[in-house]
Amino acid sequence: MPEITREEVAHLANLARIDLSDAELDHMAPQLNVILESVASFKDAVGDDVVPTSHPIPLTNVFREDVVKPGLTAEAALAMAPASEQQRFMVPRILGDEQ
Amino acid sequence: MNNWITKTADELAQALAAGEVTSVELVQAHLDRIAAVDGNADAGLHAFLHVDAEGALAQAKASDERRAAGTPASYLDGVPIAVKDVLATQGVPTTCASKMLEGWIPPYDATVVAKIKAAGLPIIGKTNMDEFAMGSSTEHSAYGPTRNPWDQTRIPGGSGGGSAVAVAAYEAPLALGTDTGGSIRQPAAVTGSVGVKPTYGGISRYGLVAMANSLDQVGPVSRTVLDSALLHELVGGHDPLDSTSLTDEPTGFVEAAREGAKGDLTGLKVGVITELQGDGYQPGVMARFTESLELLKAAGAEIVEVSCPNFTHALAAYYLIMPCEVSSNLAKFDAMRYGLRVTPAGDPSAEDVMRASRAAGFGDEVKRRIIIGTYALSSGYYDAYYGQAQKVRTLIQADFAAAFEQADVLVSPTAPTTAFKLGEKLDDPVAMYLNDLATIPANLAGVPGISLPNGLADEDGLPSGFQIQAPAHSDARLYKVGAALEALLEKGWGAPLLSQAPEIEEVRA
Numbered sequence: 231m232p233e234i235t236r237e238e239v240a241h242l243a244n245l246a247r248i249d250l251s252d253a254e255l256d257h258m259a260p261q262l263n264v265i266l267e268s269v270a271s272f273k274d275a276v277g278d279d280v281v282p283t284s285h286p287i288p289l290t291n292v293f294r295e296d297v298v299k300p301g302l303t304a305e306a307a308l309a310m311a312p313a314s315e316q317q318r319f320m321v322p323r324i325l326g327d328e329q
Numbered sequence: 330m331n332n333w334i335t336k337t338a339d340e341l342a343q344a345l346a347a348g349e350v351t352s353v354e355l356v357q358a359h360l361d362r363i364a365a366v367d368g369n370a371d372a373g374l375h376a377f378l379h380v381d382a383e384g385a386l387a388q389a390k391a392s393d394e395r396r397a398a399g400t401p402a403s404y405l406d407g408v409p410i411a412v413k414d415v416l417a418t419q420g421v422p423t424t425c426a427s428k429m430l431e432g433w434i435p436p437y438d439a440t441v442v443a444k445i446k447a448a449g450l451p452i453i454g455k456t457n458m459d460e461f462a463m464g465s466s467t468e469h470s471a472y473g474p475t476r477n478p479w480d481q482t483r484i485p486g487g488s489g490g491g492s493a494v495a496v497a498a499y500e501a502p503l504a505l506g507t508d509t510g511g512s513i514r515q516p517a518a519v520t521g522s523v524g525v526k527p528t529y530g531g532i533s534r535y536g537l538v539a540m541a542n543s544l545d546q547v548g549p550v551s552r553t554v555l556d557s558a559l560l561h562e563l564v565g566g567h568d569p570l571d572s573t574s575l576t577d578e579p580t581g582f583v584e585a586a587r588e589g590a591k592g593d594l595t596g597l598k599v600g601v602i603t604e605l606q607g608d609g610y611q612p613g614v615m616a617r618f619t620e621s622l623e624l625l626k627a628a629g630a631e632i633v634e635v636s637c638p639n640f641t642h643a644l645a646a647y648y649l650i651m652p653c654e655v656s657s658n659l660a661k662f663d664a665m666r667y668g669l670r671v672t673p674a675g676d677p678s679a680e681d682v683m684r685a686s687r688a689a690g691f692g693d694e695v696k697r698r699i700i701i702g703t704y705a706l707s708s709g710y711y712d713a714y715y716g717q718a719q720k721v722r723t724l725i726q727a728d729f730a731a732a733f734e735q736a737d738v739l740v741s742p743t744a745p746t747t748a749f750k751l752g753e754k755l756d757d758p759v760a761m762y763l764n765d766l767a768t769i770p771a772n773l774a775g776v777p778g779i780s781l782p783n784g785l786a787d788e789d790g791l792p793s794g795f796q797i798q799a800p801a802h803s804d805a806r807l808y809k810v811g812a813a814l815e816a817l818l819e820k821g822w823g824a825p826l827l828s829q830a831p832e833i834e835e836v837r838a
Contacts, residue, residue: 234704238704239700242700242703242704242707243696243700245703245707246656246687246699246700246703247660247663247680247683247684247687248684248687248688248691248696248699248700249684249685249687249688250688250696251688254693254696258696258697258700261697261758262697262700262701262704264758264759265648265697265701265758265759266701266704268645268648268759269645269646269648269649269714269718270645271642271645272642272645272646272717272718272721273713273717275639275642275721275724276717276720276721276724280720280723280724281720281723282716282719282720282722282723283719283720283722283723283726284543284719284722285543285573286529286543286544286722286726286772286773286774286775286801287529287530287573287575287775287801289573292572294569302436302437306436307436309434309436310433310434310436310667310668311666311667312664312665312667312668312669312670313670319665319666321665321679321682322672322677322678322679322681322682323676323678323679324678324679325678326678
């Protein structure tokens with residue numbers, strides 16, 4: 231099993247959009263390895279013939295009539311927003327200058 | 330101690346119906362108890378993150394008015410309840426014990442919350458928990474741990490430690506919890522209370538801040554099996570707002586509990602799971618377990634040994650599947666529409682804000698699980714980890730199916746040990762995860778389970794729990810067998826187990 235390096239944890243943190251401090255990276259890399267080693271125990275226990283189960287009960291599509299129902303008002307939806315303006319969520323810039 | 334707070338929810342419902350007490354008096358008695366013993370992060374039990382005295386008293390007053398008019402909304406109308414802080418409560422803070430949601434006030438109610446409000450139960454507050462329900466000890470709360478009323482230097486179990494302690498320490502007669510890998514049953518076991526994880530889908534998850542959708546389940550926490558049955562019937566059933574909720578009618582649980590309390594289990598086949606005993610189980614926990622089996626036998630049950638060989642892989646599979654779902658679910662906390670927003674200096678982009686906010690808002694355990702999930706779902710590892718873990722899930726389901734061919738219910742100790750010391754396992758996640766060994770298979774397979782107190786371990790005088798599991802859709806069996814064992818145990822003790830708990834020192838200022 232591949233070992234998770236400190237650099238790889240930094241890459242994963244980047245993918246997960248979480249800044250990790252140097253101390254957190256130092257601490258987390260060995261912990262993740264221990265966890266992954268312990269969870270790898272089943273890797274040889276299941277054969278190719280076993281079908282994976284993603285959910286404890288069989289799922290079926292659920293449909294309903296396409297009718298308008300009362301929902302949250304704009305005020306209620308925006309009440310807990312970090313910033314809002316003109317009945318909209320206000321967010322930091324998404325694109326850089328060159329984009 | 331005020332007498333009303335030691336009564337069961339069933340007894341309180343009867344007293345309200347008989348006009349012996351008002352709901353306002355009951356709510357006030359519990360608020361007084363909370364003020365006396367709950368404290369905060371520094372001292373006291375710290376079962377509550379938020380107490381809504383004003384709201385609860387107003388709901389109690391409305392309940393009393395309904396009683397006076399002869400139109401109670403339900404059998405439990407007026408009986409106070411506490412709610413785990415992972416369930417949305419309109420107008421009342423819901424934080425999931427995370428800095429990410431500090432001060433968040435939901436604009437809507439979870440379906441279970443709407444149901445208990447409609448039934449007239451005053452909600453006295455929101456209970457402490459591991460952050461976003463990730464943990465086995467309630468030490469991962471961003472607001473400080475909850476303490477075990479039996480010994481305040483010990484953990485109350487997790488992630489629903491607050492709900493279990495609120496009930497065990499007479500701060501509330503009833504509580505709602507959630508169980509993803511044992512978070513209702515394991516805290517119940519180590520605090521001497523009763524906790525139920527219903528069949529997956531038996532209670533709506535709408536308004537539950539999801540941790541791992543395919544595993545999460547809302548359920549009751551109480552001091553008696555009958556009380557859990559009463560609450561389960563109230564909040565269970567199909568919800569059009571949750572497409573995975575079952576269509577089963579939530580009936581027959583109370584009847585089963587009352588029937589079970591007569592103590593006759595003639596004809597019942599009880600399967601003892603070979604893999605959930607022995608190595609790693611505390612001797613005192615095993616001794617109480619063996620005694621409980623003898624009681625079931627004396628009540629007419631037949632005890633058979635059943636093997637579930639793939640249970641040995643359940644913990645590992647769970648600790649892959651769960652973080653994968655966590656990494657996806659917690660992506661919604663991106664600081665854009667609600668929750669904490671940290672804005673770095675300069676001209677930060679939305680991505681910079683997300684990184685900084687998630688770094689500041691999430692605790693260590695949450696970050697650890699998000700990173701593991703991100704890793705296991707990344708290209709090249711998906712089949713090796715997630716795919717294999719989902720196959721283990723198939724094998725666990727097959728183990729349950731085979732075991733239920735041989736027995737009507739399956740039993741084991743709920744947790745391998747009694748409550749450990751606060752801080753003891755914080756730096757060792759794998760050791761912490763082992764506490765969920767016996768409870769996780771039920772979540773992977775969707776079957777229901779109950780934990781009830783079955784005595785005190787000889788080594789440390791702390792509560793141990795007895796777990797009963799039944800086939801999916803057969804939750805009534807849990808209540809029948811659980812109530813029978815409870816009645817037989819209490820006959821031996823002469824009183825409920827909690828009456829043996831030490832007096833809790835007051836921390837009231």
